[in-house]
Amino acid sequence: MNIDWLSGPLLQQLNSGVILLNNQLQIVYINPYICRRADIQLELVQGKDLFSVFADAPKAWLSRKLNSVLTLQSPAFSSWEQRQYLFKLPHLRPVSSANQYMAQNCNMLPLTEPRTGEQFVCLLIEDATDAYVYQSQLQQSNLQLLQVNRLDGLTGVLNRNYWQQQLEVEVQRAGRYQHPLSLLFFDLDKFKRLNDDYGHQAGDIVLIEVAKLIGSLLRETDLFGRYGGEEFAIILPDTPLEGAIEVAKRICRRVAATPIAYKQQQLMTSVSVGVSQFSTAVTADELIQHADLALYQAKRNGRNQVVTYYPELIDSLKKVKA
Amino acid sequence: MTDLSFTEEQRDCLQELINVAMGLASDKLARFLNTFVHLQVPAIGLVNAAEIPEQFRGQYQGLNSSMISLGFFGDGGLRGETILLYKLENAGKIAALLGYDDDATSEAEMLTDISSILTTTFLNGLAEQLDNSFSYAAPRIISSRDNDFISKLEQTAFHWQLALKVDIRYELTDYSFDCNMILLIPGEAVLKLKTILDQVLAEF
Known part of the structure; x- marks a missing residue:
């Protein structure tokens, strides 16, 4: 069975973010998961520099990382435990959680277009807000227990x-x-x-x-x-x-x-x-x-x-x- | 019990593939770091995973060391975990080269970045040699600035049957950076690796 039709709907409905950049770190594609949360339209941002669209992203650090993916053709990662988020996106958790923005895990993968050999870097972004919230609560409880103990x-x-x-x-x-x-x-x-x-x-x-x-x-x-x-x-x-x-x-x-x-x-x-x-x-x-x-x-x-x-x-x- | 040990031919073949993978890695790193990278031919050793902690006790115990783990999956049941061990003073040197002193990057982030660059660059090369391709889990800090280094290593090594110990020494023109890499491979994947090595040997 031919499954070429699959990638389109998958990218549309995927419950994770996908951002594809060319080797100049310009936006090639962003899936609806990110577009809707960031309130941007793909047609309006295509071809623009990543950091002009996401002005709050940590530019020096992230561009260095993305360039390492392109140069080394090796994946890179970012974890919410070290950096809570790369992009300021809202999350769908109760307002009771103290953090305003979605905690994110991000995989940065090197991709090559098979016909032209052109190189891209793909950011896969996962919502880690639940883990973040649970860990914050756990830390708070531990602190309280420690105090009660003392x-x-x-x-x-x-x-x-x-x-x-x-x-x-x-x-x-x-x-x-x-x-x-x-x-x-x-x-x-x-x-x-x-x-x-x-x-x-x-x-x-x-x-x-x-x-x-x-x-x-x-x-x-x-x-x-x-x-x-x-x-x-x-x-x-x-x-x-x-x-x-x-x-x-x-x-x-x-x-x-x-x-x-x-x-x-x-x-x-x-x-x-x-x-x-x-x-x-x-x-x-x-x-x-x-x-x-x-x-x-x-x-x-x-x-x-x-x-x-x-x-x-x-x-x-x-x-x-x- | 299945025999996990390698024949002399398989072992030589693996050593050769690792040498090539290391060569590819050092070439890429040199271009990325913009400095000459000299890589010594790594010494590899296949050991029982349970023996690993003892082997590193003398070298790292009591020092400010870090231990970063990175899991990988390949095609055909090949999978494993790499553990990168290095002393923090060494990490500082390479971090400066990577430009980590110019913003508020946390130490944890710096450690995972260095590890993933060093390990995935090597593993990609190895996958290429094995006609395979690997996907990776995010790197995880098992231990850093920790006195309980060896017992954490014991807990990690416990899950694996065989360990491929790779001693790497990267020499950069103005810096020196030593680290140890351990490739931990579960029993089934060792059998798979042996089959792959036999194929490679048959082709030559």
């Missing part, structure tokens, strides 16, 4: 697990580069009573607001996490002890001075802070232990204050426990 659900600061991992990283870094590193541990004073008096909802609001307030007092590089219940911890990279004490005092002052609105009431709260400092002989666990001991001492001293760790604290704790 953040505390209530307050939005780092969760204990991730914060502790970061502490290990920062301790190693400080040790390697001989940089100072300090740690703050703090705890909301009389939080249990607040919960008893006003309810857990009030407690939650206070946790959220205090975390927000303290977050605003920190640098981008400080690592603020929720260690447990009403206990929080902050890693201060590149910060010597004096700087850390300064930050701790500021936190103390600001929390005590800032009322928190809850159901037409103004709740007042305060925090006690323990400070410890990294030195090469100290592990991450010990750094936590030191800050925790200092925090415990701040509570014993009457709350709403800052205490810096000193070695005797370990002995004083033993006495209390005994």
Whole structure:
């Protein structure tokens, strides 16, 4: 059976784009798939330079590629993963997808007219918008999962697990580069009573607001996490002890001075802070232990204050426990 | 089990066809790059695909390397996958020659472009020698700037029975560019290739 009649209707109805160019990169043929989407008429663009018709196409890069196809007589490719599209064409996907233009895979093939030997390059364009959209959604979900995995659900600061991992990283870094590193541990004073008096909802609001307030007092590089219940911890990279004490005092002052609105009431709260400092002989666990001991001492001293760790604290704790 | 091994004659024949294909490729590349391209006669070796990762461990492990795959289909059941391995510092040299420093081309795009130019130019020549013609899938980056290079190569090689290892060295007048090409061919296609080689041998 003769199938010469086939190519015409196929090109008409093909669900992919076909653009045929001569060796001067002038348009010889464009199938309806592209013509309709680009809103052009074949008769009006035939013989014109590709880049005069598709002015937005990446000219330097694409012409180099098309010339490589002609010179080497080898195909070339373009993938949406590296370049989202070559030509600005609309797609038929729901408007909900964030990308405005059709994501495209493109094959560029060398073709030779059998009788004259004239050389052409053919662009086959496939719509990859679905793959693009799915991958974008997947990436977004992964990012969200990563965040959920790292953040505390209530307050939005780092969760204990991730914060502790970061502490290990920062301790190693400080040790390697001989940089100072300090740690703050703090705890909301009389939080249990607040919960008893006003309810857990009030407690939650206070946790959220205090975390927000303290977050605003920190640098981008400080690592603020929720260690447990009403206990929080902050890693201060590149910060010597004096700087850390300064930050701790500021936190103390600001929390005590800032009322928190809850159901037409103004709740007042305060925090006690323990400070410890990294030195090469100290592990991450010990750094936590030191800050925790200092925090415990701040509570014993009457709350709403800052205490810096000193070695005797370990002995004083033993006495209390005994 | 079917014998996939090549006779000495078949092997010599394949080596010769690859040499010719390489010659054609280097000629085309020289004209395209507008610089003299010297191509050393490639060393080929037929190996069990499972042995491939071990062979490249020493050469690439721990370096900034890239691994790009390109699948091809020919007539009569001939098909396979080529893997191009090269060090990224090498890629920079040829990228400059191809004019990739003048616009915002991504590294991934540059790597796939270089690979498809090098592999399809060679494969087209090989297809011509085998009186065949190949169609290609788009190149795919298997690994780039990746520490887990060898295990990715293991996963890829796992699917194939036989690997034709082609060591290529392109020498350009002012540049030097080394890469390794691996032609991976499944068992049925190896049988087909053997038949084709026998035909070529019979014609001479």
